[in-house]
Amino acid sequence: MSKGETLGEALRRQGITRRGFLKFCAATASMMALPPSMVPAIAAALEKAMRPSVIWLSFQECTGCTESLTRSHSPTVEGLIFDTISLDYHHTLQAASGAAAEAAREAAMEENYGKYILVVDGSIPIANPGYSTIAGISNESMLRDTAKGAAAIVSVGTCAAYGGIPKAKPNPTGAVAVSDIIKDKPIINVPGCPPIPVVITGVLAHFLTFGSIPELDALGRPKAYYGQSIHDRCYRRPFYDKGLFANTFDDEGAKKGWCLYKLGCKGPTTYNACATTKWNEGISFPIEAGHPCLGCSEPGFWDGGGFYKALSMPTEDITEAAVYAVGAGAAAGVALGTINRATKARATKAHEKVTINDLEKVADDD
Amino acid sequence: MPQVTPAMELNVETAGALTRNVQPLLHEIRHALARLLDEGGQTVIDLRSLPLAPGEEQQLLDELGQGEVYARLHALGPTEIIESRYPGVWIVVHFNSSDEVIGKFIEICEVPNLLCSQQQDIQQGLEELQAQLPVVTN
Numbered sequence: 001m002s003k004g005e006t007l008g009e010a011l012r013r014q015g016i017t018r019r020g021f022l023k024f025c026a027a028t029a030s031m032m033a034l035p036p037s038m039v040p041a042i043a044a045a046l047e048k049a050m051r052p053s054v055i056w057l058s059f060q061e062c063t064g065c066t067e068s069l070t071r072s073h074s075p076t077v078e079g080l081i082f083d084t085i086s087l088d089y090h091h092t093l094q095a096a097s098g099a100a101a102e103a104a105r106e107a108a109m110e111e112n113y114g115k116y117i118l119v120v121d122g123s124i125p126i127a128n129p130g131y132s133t134i135a136g137i138s139n140e141s142m143l144r145d146t147a148k149g150a151a152a153i154v155s156v157g158t159c160a161a162y163g164g165i166p167k168a169k170p171n172p173t174g175a176v177a178v179s180d181i182i183k184d185k186p187i188i189n190v191p192g193c194p195p196i197p198v199v200i201t202g203v204l205a206h207f208l209t210f211g212s213i214p215e216l217d218a219l220g221r222p223k224a225y226y227g228q229s230i231h232d233r234c235y236r237r238p239f240y241d242k243g244l245f246a247n248t249f250d251d252e253g254a255k256k257g258w259c260l261y262k263l264g265c266k267g268p269t270t271y272n273a274c275a276t277t278k279w280n281e282g283i284s285f286p287i288e289a290g291h292p293c294l295g296c297s298e299p300g301f302w303d304g305g306g307f308y309k310a311l312s313m314p315t316e317d318i319t320e321a322a323v324y325a326v327g328a329g330a331a332a333g334v335a336l337g338t339i340n341r342a343t344k345a346r347a348t349k350a351h352e353k354v355t356i357n358d359l360e361k362v363a364d365d366d
Numbered sequence: 367m368p369q370v371t372p373a374m375e376l377n378v379e380t381a382g383a384l385t386r387n388v389q390p391l392l393h394e395i396r397h398a399l400a401r402l403l404d405e406g407g408q409t410v411i412d413l414r415s416l417p418l419a420p421g422e423e424q425q426l427l428d429e430l431g432q433g434e435v436y437a438r439l440h441a442l443g444p445t446e447i448i449e450s451r452y453p454g455v456w457i458v459v460h461f462n463s464s465d466e467v468i469g470k471f472i473e474i475c476e477v478p479n480l481l482c483s484q485q486q487d488i489q490q491g492l493e494e495l496q497a498q499l500p501v502v503t504n
Binding site for chain 1: 411415
């Protein structure tokens with residue numbers, strides 16, 4: 001797609017028929033979680049859409065988000081990246097490195113100042129910038145510099161959106177989210193560890209189609225994908241309603257596909273599209289594979305007190321009898337009434353942040 | 367139409383009819399079909415937006431069955447358009463060029479729009495045909 005050319009013109013030049021274009025629009029509507037009745041409006045908008053420039057910055061991350069995106073198949077990520085968007089800088093994917101790569105970033109910024117989309121994955125260390133640098137530039141400095149000319153910022157993955165694993169106790173690098181640093185730009189959070197590939201491309205497609213950011217929830221997430229909890233859309237929900245739970249990973253309940261709440265499923269407090277959009281071409285999602293939801297699209301999921309502890313349990317050890325009382329109580333909709341005041345106080349204390357000094361003290365005691 | 371066997375169906379004994387969304391979907395299709403007959407209004411249902419348990423999508427497709435028409439398009443990858451055993455109810459499955467499913471819809475209409483030749487394409491076809499024929503002068 002050359003400069004100044006609309007998407008419609010580019011597709012026609014490539015010999016794509018109107019029929020092919022309409023199919024592309026139907027798949028795009030589905031990808032954006034929009035109703036099929038929107039297809040004519042999407043077709044009209046995409047016909048006139050200009051190619052946006054995208055700059056992708058990777059900070060303290062594991063590259064899982066990029067792995068997820070490059071496996072996105074709807075319509076095809078190759079098509080989306082190379083024909084529809086202009087990925088001007090992505091230091092993990094591009095061949096250039098060091099000064100040459102930074103020159104490409106600066107050129108793209110200058111040429112598209114005020115119009116480019118900035119995608120960020122990974123958190124930013126602010127305690128000591130030396131923990132993560134690119135071409136000798138600290139993450140914070142690069143983010144502030146690149147954000148200045150961005151039309152909008154997409155924080156891809158829980159690390160960029162909320163701090164993620166690097167922010168887990170005791171947060172040795174002082175990791176923070178993009179929104180902790182940038183306050184004057186629209187930020188779209190696309191959390192998940194990693195996010196669902198079509199959610200990443202869907203957000204980019206939304207921007208391309210409508211030239212605006214999608215409607216967001218209180219945590220900055222697009223409502224189209226994060227509007228409902230995993231629990232509410234889970235096909236195992238009827239078992240929860242009947243009080244039928246798996247208690248271990250190999251008991252009768254597990255074999256029968258009963259609810260995984262007691263095995264620590266965070267579905268009730270997690271908002272994401274896994275239960276409907278699913279993974280791997282819509283084949284399955286963690287709960288369908290027999291594993292509880294970890295809650296990876298929520299802030300602080302890594303410090304939630306254990307992936308295999310039921311949501312109703314406090315994060316500190318209490319007597320086994322009380323634990324079972326709580327587990328059964330929650331299933332019947334009863335609050336934590338059976339736990340005494342002292343235990344609750346201890347549990348509350350267990351939620352407190354651990355500092356590096358605390359850890360050193362423990363090490364000294366040992 | 368390629369049959370994808372949900373992997374967990376084998377391990378989860380009772381997963382077959384968990385959401386019970388198949389019957390309501392069939393009723394939605396019935397209402398849409400009546401609307402098509404009375405008012406001519408078309409309906410499209412995106413199967414990806416609905417929670418379905420392993421096996422339920424196949425159950426729905428089995429209920430709809432296969433009717434008289436099977437068409438396969440080649441536009442940005444293949445698309446299969448199948449009329450169900452209920453005339454006016456179509457199953458449309460889009461694939462990308464790597465044969466991966468990128469969209470699955472149930473369309474309630476006389477004929478899915480994608481099957482019709484599009485104005486723009488007809489115009490281009492006309493121009494190509496004209497260019498190919500010898501110029502006739504009177």
